[in-house]
Amino acid sequence: xxxxxxxxxxxxxxxxxxxxxxVGPFWSVxxxxxxxxxxxxxxxxxxxxSFTLENFRIAFFDMKVWRYLLNSLIVVxxxxxxxxxxxxxxxxALARKKFRGAxxxxxxxxxxxxxxxxxxxxxxxxVTLKPLPIIxxxxxxxxxxxxxPVVGWxxxxxxxxxxxxxxxxxxxxxxxxxxxxxxxxFGHVILPLIRPALGTVIIFGFIMIWDQYLLPLIVVQDHSLxxxxxxxxxxxxxxxxxxxxxxxxxxxxxxxxxxIYLLLQKHFNRGLMAGAVKG
Amino acid sequence: xxETQPSAHSNGPAPRKRSTRSPALRRLGRGVMPWLYLMPAxxxxxxxxxxxxxxxxxxxxxxxxxxxPSVWVGLDNYRAILHDSALLVATWHTIIxxxxxxxxxxxxxxxLALALEGPAxxxxxxxxxxxxxxxxxxxxxxxxxxxxxxxxxxxLVNSFIGLFGxxxxxxxxxxSQALWVLILMSIWKSAPYDMVIFLAGLVSINRELxxxxxxxxxxxxxxxxxxxxxxxxxxxxxxxxxxxxRGFRVFTEVYATTGGGPAGSTSTIMTxxxxxxxxxxxxxxxxxxxxxxxxxxxxxxxxxxxxxNRFFG
Numbered sequence: 001x002x003x004x005x006x007x008x009x010x011x012x013x014x015x016x017x018x019x020x021x022x023v024g025p026f027w028s029v030x031x032x033x034x035x036x037x038x039x040x041x042x043x044x045x046x047x048x049x050s051f052t053l054e055n056f057r058i059a060f061f062d063m064k065v066w067r068y069l070l071n072s073l074i075v076v077x078x079x080x081x082x083x084x085x086x087x088x089x090x091x092x093a094l095a096r097k098k099f100r101g102a103x104x105x106x107x108x109x110x111x112x113x114x115x116x117x118x119x120x121x122x123x124x125x126x127v128t129l130k131p132l133p134i135i136x137x138x139x140x141x142x143x144x145x146x147x148x149p150v151v152g153w154x155x156x157x158x159x160x161x162x163x164x165x166x167x168x169x170x171x172x173x174x175x176x177x178x179x180x181x182x183x184x185x186f187g188h189v190i191l192p193l194i195r196p197a198l199g200t201v202i203i204f205g206f207i208m209i210w211d212q213y214l215l216p217l218i219v220v221q222d223h224s225l226x227x228x229x230x231x232x233x234x235x236x237x238x239x240x241x242x243x244x245x246x247x248x249x250x251x252x253x254x255x256x257x258x259x260i261y262l263l264l265q266k267h268f269n270r271g272l273m274a275g276a277v278k279g
Numbered sequence: 280x281x282e283t284q285p286s287a288h289s290n291g292p293a294p295r296k297r298s299t300r301s302p303a304l305r306r307l308g309r310g311v312m313p314w315l316y317l318m319p320a321x322x323x324x325x326x327x328x329x330x331x332x333x334x335x336x337x338x339x340x341x342x343x344x345x346x347x348p349s350v351w352v353g354l355d356n357y358r359a360i361l362h363d364s365a366l367l368v369a370t371w372h373t374i375i376x377x378x379x380x381x382x383x384x385x386x387x388x389x390x391l392a393l394a395l396e397g398p399a400x401x402x403x404x405x406x407x408x409x410x411x412x413x414x415x416x417x418x419x420x421x422x423x424x425x426x427x428x429x430x431x432x433x434x435l436v437n438s439f440i441g442l443f444g445x446x447x448x449x450x451x452x453x454x455s456q457a458l459w460v461l462i463l464m465s466i467w468k469s470a471p472y473d474m475v476i477f478l479a480g481l482v483s484i485n486r487e488l489x490x491x492x493x494x495x496x497x498x499x500x501x502x503x504x505x506x507x508x509x510x511x512x513x514x515x516x517x518x519x520x521x522x523x524x525r526g527f528r529v530f531t532e533v534y535a536t537t538g539g540g541p542a543g544s545t546s547t548i549m550t551x552x553x554x555x556x557x558x559x560x561x562x563x564x565x566x567x568x569x570x571x572x573x574x575x576x577x578x579x580x581x582x583x584x585x586x587x588n589r590f591f592g
Contacts, residue, residue: 011394014394015394015401015405018391018394018395018405018409019405019408019409021467022408022409022411022412022467022471023408023409023411025423025427025435026411028427028435029423029426040431040433041429041431042425042426042429042430042431042433042434043429043431043433043434043435044426044427044435046435085319086319086320086323087320089316089317089319089320090316090317090319090320090321092316093312093313093314093316093317094317097312097313097316099310099313099314102313105317105321108324108329109320109324112324112328112329114524114576114577114580115328115332115573115576116524116527116528116572116573116576118528118530118549118552118569119335119528119552119569119570119572119573119576120328120331120332120335120569121552121553121556121569122335122338122552122556122557122562122565122566122569123330123331123332123334123335123338123566124327124331125557126331126334126562127326127327127330127331127334148323148326148327149323149327151323151327152320152323152324152327152328157320182312207414207416210416211416211417211418213416213417213418213530213531213534213535214530214531214534214553218557229416229417229418229419229535230418232418232419232422233418233422233535236422236425243426246422246426247423247426250419250422250423253416253419254411254415254419257414257415257416258411258414258415261410261411261414262407265407
């Protein structure tokens, strides 16, 4: 199939428009963050001039973005690990074991897939004020208040269940004949075989937790515990901060999810296709 | 691993491990094991999802007090919803937002999918690049849009439309425009998502249908209308449904850009719940509104499932 020159020109124009709309804003942000020209509030520049890293230095150290970034990384790091671990264990039971009550558990978890987190914001906030059993201490205003509520995520449980079901029974039986116990089957047979699914669940978990806004907004009071997305809004209140510094902070806030997306990109589309991703 | 049994290669029954334990104990172990694996998940789900869900539902029948015991008020909170004009306005904004955002994003995504279909390298790079808005968190995008759509004449979008002779606009500070700027922002963020779902739909279309259309001398547009569109109806249904469910609980998009302003022109159901709950501390009422929103979401999800099974088996 040969393409006519007009069609080709049209195509280039369309590509250009698409990039202008979706990438253009990021271009202006990038250029502004790295340029030393002083700008009025709300102004951006498109032409790179007087390259500087000063904006990032001010944002990172003077505006304490490092602190909020650290908070975000703590929440997203522990949150993702805990989420994947808890989901993998639950999925193992649901996918590879026959037991009474499995259908009920599946149904209960399924209902949370329909549950918009936002509608339980108030009771959830009250739960964090209650002393947690055993440790007898409320988690309100601790990292735990931002981490524990996102650990249970129906999407990753169902995603992993589906993949674990697909592992042939023979492999598990062979391992058992070799004397592997349940735990070893899980760790040495099932988990290695569903590595791609783990990648998908990690990237979605990461982006979902990084995207949390209402939860950190209501369960944490101390400024020093704020996550970066929440803290960004408080930066702009200061009138002395130029747009260069705000966009530099914004870029820092964007970096982790963009990096994780580029690294694990091939696992990403599969998760989208699972269809039921929310939020 | 631990022992090599010569009989493993014969046709006899597989050698049993753990034969030292009594059968009863083994059966018990087998019954408990699944629950041990499920335990961490069940604990976090119970404590942070089911319990808040139930307590929120119960709370909606009370006037919640902080130092005295709460007072049972029956359906009063629900009755009050009927007379809440601010909530009515917020619901109206939410409906406009959901419909415009869903249609806008789906249409844009459809054209994006058509333009960026295929395995070619440059198309793949563009696809990756335009996906950045979709994976960037809403609060960060909100911050970006506040700057891009700054109402000053030197704001980036204002200078851009200035090139075409359009005077500077108020955007997020103009009560008649703010909601539409938010809708535009959400379209911008969700169109790349929808595009990926459409792309998968496009792949599943039978190529022979296009060939048949070619034989019949169909134009490009007619092929899109008669072959492509019907072929991706399932994908469209997924996109529309997800967008509806997400849209009705829109919060961060609004809260981080306008906070519901100016003059309440962008208030939505969720920002209203936040205001009533966390600013006016009227938990019972906020819980009642939340419960109705939850009920509505569940009904829509069920409706979607029923329709999907009906039409696409």
